[in-house]
Amino acid sequence: MTDLDSNPPRTQEQIAEIGSADLVVGILAGGESKETNAVALVRDSLAALTERPKTVVIHNNGNGSSDELQPDDSFVVVRDRSFGMAAPSVGSVGAAYQSLFAAAAKLGARACCAVASNLETVTPRWITQLAQPVLESNFDLVTPCYARHKFEGLINSGIISPLNQALYGRQIQNPMGPDLACSKRLLNGSGTDSHSILPLARLAPEAIRAGFQIAQTQVGARLYPPTDWVNLSSVLAQILGPVFLNMELNAAFWQKIRGSQQIATLGGTAPVFDETAAIEVQRMVESFHLGARSLQEIWGLVLPPATLLEIQKLSRLSADQFRMPDQLWVRIVYDFALGHRLRSISRDHLLRALTPLYLGWVASYALEMELVSAVAVEERLRRLSREYEAAKPYLVSRWRWPDRFSP
């Protein structure tokens, strides 16, 4: 049932001693300073709630600061570095969430709120906005809407969010958080046969499948970590692996869904920033060209000949003319998801081999969006989502008849 076994015995004992809680808030990220004391943030966020819930803060910072607020019976702080997303013992982002969800399940918390964004931009309102709908309005999953940055969070904007929308029929801007809140019944996987703790990638699909109430809430601007170009393939593999695996588990469900619906959006509309930050398009196009020259044999195991031909045509374009059509990008994502299911090659190789293609899409998107307004960015991403939905019959056909259907 729980995944707390990997946490230090002291943490397990502490959680057992606490016994129960209404709200568990996990501080999984770094960026804490005197001005952004995480425990104070959580305490301040509770002031806006109608009733004060018994709260347990699970904090990845092992050392309490000297000016820390004194805990009482209804507000307990558990400090354990293994809840940190960058902790070497954890190994992956998913493990930090699993430990948090397991702790919340063990405490029987009505709501569990994960704060995984850099604390520099997190305000008490974030936590209130996420936890309140679960505690007071019976929502089972509350995901965040961040103020949109043109060139930030593109794995989510280009793959996760539109793929999730096309598959499961709900327009969720950030289905995998990283900041989110969920209910006890969703955490316990009551929508599934197995009563195990759901991993992060399965929360939104499972909530949709089980007919639970989902909302997204406007939390504000998020400070994105700088893109780690050297480890981009590892990041892609770590994020997309569970998403593709989930597609396999829910295949019977998503194949029946057509179109998509909006979900309840709380806290107004997310603004978009008109950024002027430069993005290394030349480097990305070069990566794409190198991939097209070197990875043809590997891509050939996953992609159909027509797609390979399109990629070859693209690789002959110079950086300023480079544009990857949405239709091509969407089919690439779908074919990689299918390749993951069929184990056409080692799954780790497959996910890492997507990197040059992803960089190609990012370069194309950046060139297209360089000079456009914030509103146009929103429209551009909606167009991409529609393309994912339009190409869904292609995915369904290939998923059902991978050998027969290969245009």
Add this chain to the structure above:
Amino acid sequence: MWDQAKQALDQSMMRLLSQSAGLLPGFLALIIAVVTSIAVAWILSGLVRWTLRAIHFDQRLSAWGWPSLSEWSPSNSPALLVSRFVASVVLMMGFLIGVSALDVTLTYDMVHNMVEYMPNLMGAALVLLIGTILARFLSRSVLIGAVNINLQYARLISVGVKCMMP
């Protein structure tokens, strides 16, 4: 003198006929062995082909790093190649069994040498198979990793890794 010549001819003919008659059971055994082996080879190859297709052997082989095997397999099907190999082995064994019925000493040595050499052959084939799979896996890892960190000579490095494998 004519009688002696006629007698010599008769004896020679009798000797030839008796020797030929002595070979007949051997020939018959050869024919039976070959016919039986054809039947066994047909059944066995059908069974192997059916089993390999049931487990999607052709697709799995590509996944294991042998995509080029399909190109030189009959009808682009490695499963067909394996089933035909099995049939050929059965036919060869049948033929050897049949031939051994003709001349015991000659064919016994031949069969004995072949059977004695078989474990070495199988061991070598196994080492080759594992080595090739490992080399392909490692070279693929290196190729993808090198492309992802923008090394222009990624392909060269991956070929080098493949060649270094024993």
